[in-house]
Amino acid sequence: MTAKLISSGSAFEKTMGYSRAVVKGDFCFVSGTTGYDYATMTMPDSVADQADNCFKTISGALEQGGFTLADVVRVQYTIADAALVDTVVPVLGKWLAEIRPAATMVVAPLIKPEMLIEIEVTALKG
Numbered sequence: 001m002t003a004k005l006i007s008s009g010s011a012f013e014k015t016m017g018y019s020r021a022v023v024k025g026d027f028c029f030v031s032g033t034t035g036y037d038y039a040t041m042t043m044p045d046s047v048a049d050q051a052d053n054c055f056k057t058i059s060g061a062l063e064q065g066g067f068t069l070a071d072v073v074r075v076q077y078t079i080a081d082a083a084l085v086d087t088v089v090p091v092l093g094k095w096l097a098e099i100r101p102a103a104t105m106v107v108a109p110l111i112k113p114e115m116l117i118e119i120e121v122t123a124l125k126g
Contacts, residue, residue: 001024001025001068003022003023003024004022004024004065005020005022005025006021006022006023006061006064006065007019007020007021007104008020008038008057008060008061009038009117010036010038010110014094019031019081020021020033020057020061021061021065023061023065023066023067023090025085026124026125027122027123027124027125028061028062028065028066028067028071028122028123029122030061030062030120030121030123031120032041032076032078032118032119032120032121033054033058033061033118033119033120034050034054034059034110034117035047035049035050035051035052035053035059035115035116036053036075036114036116037053038057043115045114045118046087047079047084047088047089047117048050048087048090049085050089050115050116050117051088051090051091051092051095051117051119054118054119055069055095055119056090056121057092058121059085059102060125062121065123066125067125068123069095069096069099070098070099071087071123071124071125072099072101072121072122072123073095073101073102073122073123073124074101074102074103074121074122075096075101075102075103075104075119075120075121076103076104076105076106076119076120076121077092077103077105077106077117077118077119077120078105078106078107078108078117078119079105079106079107079108079116079117079119080107080108080109080110080111080115080116080117081116082107084116084117088090088117101121
């Protein structure tokens, strides 16, 4: 079974050696996604706006693989500061309240100081 590699067009993917998403069989694994707006390569200041951008990028990757957010069965959030949780929770609910995948939230620093949240999902068809 071959894998379908999906790119968001970020040069960082090639430099670091990863794909935005990988489809293998009935699964789509979407890499940790930060809040960049890939059209402008800018990062919003607000964690809520960053989370929205994460889900837009994730949705696009899922669509390229033949999936939708409704197929998401697992999500991991990494947030840079626990103080941001109350601000970001409504955004997470906006995108996933009807889907309700298994979820984990971790508080940890991210690789660049402007990054406030990173979201990773696994989707399953069938």
